[in-house]
Structure formats: C-alpha cells, structure tokens
Amino acid sequence: MTHEQRQELLESLLAKQKAGALKPRDRFDIPPQDMPEQDAAVRRRNVHEVALGYTETQARLEAMRCLQCKTAPCVRGCPVRIRIPDFVAAIAEGQYGRALDIIKENSLLPAVCGRVCPQEVQCQETCTVGLRFKDVSKAVSIGRLERFVADLGHNGAAAPAVAPPTGKKIAIVGSGPGGIVAAADTRRAGHDVTVFEAFHKPGGVMVYGIPEFRLPKAIVHDEIETLKTMGVRIVPNFIVGRTRTIEQLMTEDGFDAVYIGVGAGLPSFMGIEGESLVGVYSANEYLTRANLMKAYSFGSGADTPIAVSRRVAVVGGGNVAMDAARTAVRLGAEKVYLIYRRTEKEMPARVEEVHHAQQEGIEFHLLQSPIRIVGDENSRATAIECLRYELGEPDDSGRRRPVAIAGSEFRIDIDTVIIAIGNQANPLIRQTTLSLEFNKWGNLVVDENCRTTMPGVYAGGDIVLGAATVILAMGQGRIAAAAINSDLADEPQ
Amino acid sequence: MAHRIAGKKELGPDVFWARIEAPLIAKARQPGQFIILSINNDYSERIPLTIAGADPSDGTIELIWQRVGKTTAELADLAEGDEIANISGPLGTPTHIANFASVICVGGGIGAAPLLPIATALKSAGNRVVSILGFRSKDRLILEEEFARISDELIVTTDDGSYARKALVTEPLAEVCGRDPKPGHAFIIGPTIMMKFCCGVTRKFDVPTQVSLNTIMIDGTGMCGGCRVEVDGKPKFVCVDGPEFDGHRVNFDLMIKRMNAYKPQEQQAHEQYEQHRCRIGLDE
C-alpha cells in the first residue's frame, strides 16, 4: 500500500464513521499495518534501530482496526492493565497527547515497552481481532501504537509533579526499569530519593543488554533525565553490599526505605566441556562489551575490545540469544548459527525478533543441543559438537519434550560461542544482607506488596521474578513504591 | 562524582603510585579488595586495580600500577589534581586474615603492591611474616622499604642479579617451605606464570596457598562471566568468588591462554594511544 492509498482509505473510513455507518466489517477489512523497517541487507551493517515506527496515517488506520470491545480482553492480557481501548480510540481520533496520558496512568516507560514487550503473549494474544482471524499476528498492533504516541510525545513531555518534601529518604538499588519506576513514584510522593547503580551508566539491562538496534539508548537516557529533573539523585559506581551495605544505608545514612531492583545478573553456563576456552562468552559479556562500551567502534574512540568473529554459534532461544546473534552479525561475522534445543514455536523470544533474526541471515539450528566445545592447541574454540533431538511424547504439561537421538553427534566449525541460556540471581546482596530471605533459586522472597522479610526493605523485578520482562519489573516497581508511600505515611512522624 | 588525584609519583620504570579521593571506598575496603576504574567517559575501558592502601580519615585510597597497555598508560599520564571519572568498589571478597603462626608472602613485580596490605594485615594478626619479592632487575624494584618494615624476614631477588639475590622467587620459596616448622600458609601474587610455578613449589611442601588472580574483567560484579577461571574443574568468577583462590586448585594453563585472548586488539589500542601521545607532545 502506498502512502496515498493509505491516506485515501483513512479519509473514507473517517467519513463513514462520521456518518455513523462504520461497521465492524469495515474495520476487519483494514489491512494490518506493517512496521516500516530498515532493509535487512542494510541493517546488517549498522546499529541503528531496525523498526522505524508508524507514520501518522498508519497509526490511525491501525487504531481503527480496534473494535472497542466492551470486555477489553486486551487489558486483561496487559500486566499493568493499561486502558488499551481508550488510548487506541484516542489515536484513531488523532488525539495523540491524550492517548499518551492514558498510557502513562499505568506505564511510565511507553517508548520502551512499545518496543520490547512481548505483546503477542500479552495484550495482543487476547485481542478479539487476532482471535477472529485465528492469527495473533493480525491482532491490533497495540505495541506499535504505544510506541507511536510515546515517540511523538517524547520531546514535549513535562516531568511529573512532585509533592512537598516529606522529610523521608528512599534508596533505590539498581537503575533498571523497576528501579526507575519505583524512584519516580516515591519521588512524586515528595520523598527524597537516591538511586544507587553499580555501573557507571544508569538504565540496567535496557542499556547494557538490549541492543541499540532494538532500543535506542537515547530513549533510556531521556527517562533518566526526567528522573533527575524531578529531583531524584543518581549515584553511579555505587555497589550496594560493597560500597555500603543495606544495613548501613538504613542505620547510618538515614534511609527510611530501600527498594532492591538489582536484576538477575549472574550468567549461567551449560557445564559442558570446553566452556572456558578462549572465544566462549556469556551473552551478558558479549552484549555488555558491544553496548555499554561501544566495542563495535573499537579503534575509533572506544577502548574495549571484542573478539573479531567470523563464525559464531549462539546457544539459546530467548531475546538474549537473538540479541547476541544479531549483534554478532553487526560486528561483521560471516556466519551466525543459533542453536536451540526445541522448535521455533517454543522460543521464548519475541516473535518479531525471531523474524528479524531470520531476515538478517542467522541460521537456525533447531532441535539441537551442544555437548562440548572443541579447542585448538592455544585453547581457542574451533568447533562446537552438538546432538540432534526429536520431539517425544507429550509430558504432563502437554508439551512434547525434546529427546536426544543417540549417535547423532555432529560438529559445526566456529571461532566464537555465545552462551545465552539464562541468568541466575546475583549473590552479592544475599551475601551481604543476612536478614533477607531468599528462595532456593536465590530470588528474594516478597509479599504481594513487594515487601521483603526485612522491615523497610522492598524488592521487585528480576531479582524477585527470575529473568522476566521490562513490564513486569516496572509493574513491581510501582507496587513497591505504593507500599513504601503508604507504609511511610502510616509511620508516626 | 569524579575522583581527584591527591598525589602521584613514579616508583620505577613503568610503575606508578597514586593517592586518589574516594571516601566511601576508603572507609569500606578491606585487604585483598580492588576497584574498577575508567578514566574518562562511557567509552573508556574499565580496568581493575587492587587497593594498595587507604586512609579513611582523609578519604583517599592508594593504587599502584604498571604501565602495560592503553589504560594504564593513560593513567600514568595523569597528574596531581587531575580527575578520574569512574571508580567503583571495593570489589571482591576480602582476604581471610587469621593467625597461621607463620606465613610466607611472595610478590612478583607489580604483584608486590596488592600483596602489601595483605602482608601488613597478616603481621597485625600476629603472624611471623617472611616476604619474598622478585623483580626483573634492580630498576624495577618497588616497595622494598615498606615490606622490610612489616616483615620478620625479607628476601629480595632479581632475575638478572643486578640487585640482591640472583634467582627466581621459586628458589627461596622452596627453601623457606623446607624449613622446620614450615610456614602455615602462603600468599602469592604476581604474574600468572609465576603464581603457577610457586604453587608447584608449595604443593610439593604441602603448604596451603592463596593466590590472587588478575583476569580480564568488565563489570566486576558477577554480571558477565568474563573473569571466569577454572577452579577444581568448575567455573568460578574472580570478581565475586575471588580474587583470591586456593592456588592448588586453579587451572593456571587455561587462565594464561584466556588472558591472551585480546592481545592483538590491546596492542592496537596501546599503539594508537602512544602515537597520539607523541603527536600531542606528551613524551618530550
């Protein structure tokens, strides 16, 4: 569809609507709007954002596909219960500012969530339009619409108002999405808020994990600036547990409440032979080198080196694996293989990222799993040995479990292996804060209000949920902040 | 939050000392811990350096480093009053200081710097401290006086015999380990290859040995796994599980190979920096 055709369609739909003659049929007939993207061949060689964002016409057309269901099944699919039909209707009417205000009632980071939420298993999974076409990819593109208004509103958005000082001090540990939301919400209530971040740059996984081509760093930077404008103090290079312990913050430094949002930092390895060879990375290391220290511009301003890889195997099937594989492509690898134990259907990554990865030439090796990494006499990785799997009988959950095929070993020649099979909880807070209760996986135990077992200490995000999502971390940041605000208000002065 | 350099001097060729403002770290640090710094901005490399000493009353820490590559060279070019953008710490698990009756402390080259606070703490804990310091040559000698002050016995060696005893540190180490009674514990810090051979000696004499590993690091908080080493055949993260480990269980050969992984790029960065430095006339 050309721009003119879209414009024409939109005008005729609006006219029909004005005349009160717009039927659900007409809405079903509107073609789902594709996201404009950089061409795969071009984007393989740059780090700019892949998805370029809807035009205004596209956004309004897509918004008009929404049926305004009374029951709003989409809202039930949204972890933070954004009033989706209302903001979508506002877009259809061309009222973008209002649409953004509606989203911001429930989500503080729409420009981020519009880009990285797994909508196809949240709001879009339950959308009536998708169900009617029996195809979730034909649901209303709620995420793209969210992104559209967030990007428009970005420059003009004023920082939220702050209540008069309460005299209470809040420490936020970690500046990921949960920490950012907890900081904003407690600051709005008038508390004196300080964010402590271990890294030299705030933003958490959104800056050192998720790559620029999926989430431009400028967006996260703007959110941090908004916090600063609100009067939140951000202290980088401060490792809670080492620089100061949580006890010290509370007893010596006068903090009345602490939110722990330190994420799930510790990369898991597979425990197979050869994982310590040179050229074997955790995805965290690979992505951090590439993102945070701009290793992709090594030799032109950035100092942190990254291996020059020609043939790369990435192990895993989640967002982290896709990001690592696609980063390897951009750093100049000739061949990138993605090795995953199950099939594409089970991949936990966002569908859009899986498609993008395929378009960028990443070769999927499904139903395969590495059994060892082979090295040369200098301990450099040279090959990865895998075993083939087939889908066996369905297990109790109804999923067919992959079963190894005996004798199916084979080798792929590689020079780099990136392991992206998940993260465990970082033990630092646990080791240094003995009065906190953790579960057997090392995650913090909290109640439904995100209160930990230590008075005055709250927690949320990946350190509580295990590796989860941006929106879930944000949601918990908000719940914790509400609990902090109400607990402190109840406290005698 | 920049950190001002309160004092700086050259200890020998390519070895530098600085006192740097970092009040919180000065207060929290314990022997065996380190910091990670990056000099300028987001693009600078982050490098780990051991905290060689600290004064909580004036809020400064001491670093001693050897110029080996781009970042250590840049650091060496800073002067008193200049600032370092980012310092985080103290990182790592503090050394387990106890009374072992007698200990042997071995420092190779720049390794003497991280060893000093540990040896000092061991002395205060009531140990008889025998120190061995090894250097390539006389002009590389550092911290002799400081070690003499806190050691009950100090043996200095040079590879070329230009000062004190001509030997590698393994030689006096074997002698000390062979004494009766033998040392209760050994603490060894230096080049990886030196630690490997020293561990060979102490293993032979069955002296429990602590080494401090200096792998490549990125975040220093357990996030990346780049610092991992094999201990007892299992991956361990130097930044959170270490930097100190039982030297008899470390796979040094693998560690040495991993540390060479970025050699070509490191060389490139360093050469570019040196060229740039010459152009702007830093090297008269």
Ligand SMILES: Cc1cc2nc3c(=O)[nH]c(=O)nc-3n(C[C@H](O)[C@H](O)[C@H](O)COP(=O)(O)OP(=O)(O)OC[C@H]3O[C@@H](n4cnc5c(N)ncnc54)[C@H](O)[C@@H]3O)c2cc1C
């Ligand atoms: C490569 C990658 C891709 C992803 N893609 C997606 C996606 O597409 N969609 C999605 O929804 N989710 C995605 N996720 C997951 C998502 O990023 C996380 O679930 C989310 O960021 C968790 O937020 P958090 O608030 O727990 O904090 P995190 O973002 O984990 O940040 C924690 C922060 O705390 C800091 N910290 C840690 N320890 C300390 C300490 N002791 N003192 C001070 N600070 C400390 C850390 O440096 C970090 O900045 C991805 C994750 C990765 C790694």
Ligand SMILES: Cc1cc2nc3c(=O)[nH]c(=O)nc-3n(C[C@H](O)[C@H](O)[C@H](O)COP(=O)(O)OP(=O)(O)OC[C@H]3O[C@@H](n4cnc5c(N)ncnc54)[C@H](O)[C@@H]3O)c2cc1C
């Ligand atoms: C816990 C710890 C404590 C240390 N304490 C001291 C100290 O007190 N004094 C001192 O002089 N040195 C110390 N080091 C080593 C120091 O970090 C490296 O010499 C420094 O990173 C080199 O950086 P460069 O850019 O100058 O050199 P590069 O050109 O980057 O490298 C030169 C050499 O340094 C090693 N190296 C490179 N990058 C890193 C990195 N990120 N981390 C560790 N090693 C690296 C390389 O293997 C290479 O052999 C310590 C290392 C660790 C891990």
Ligand code: SF4
């Ligand atoms: S479920 Fe779909 S069609 Fe229904 S209101 Fe939500 S977005 Fe609109």
Ligand code: FES
């Ligand atoms: S330096 Fe990253 S895990 Fe140790």
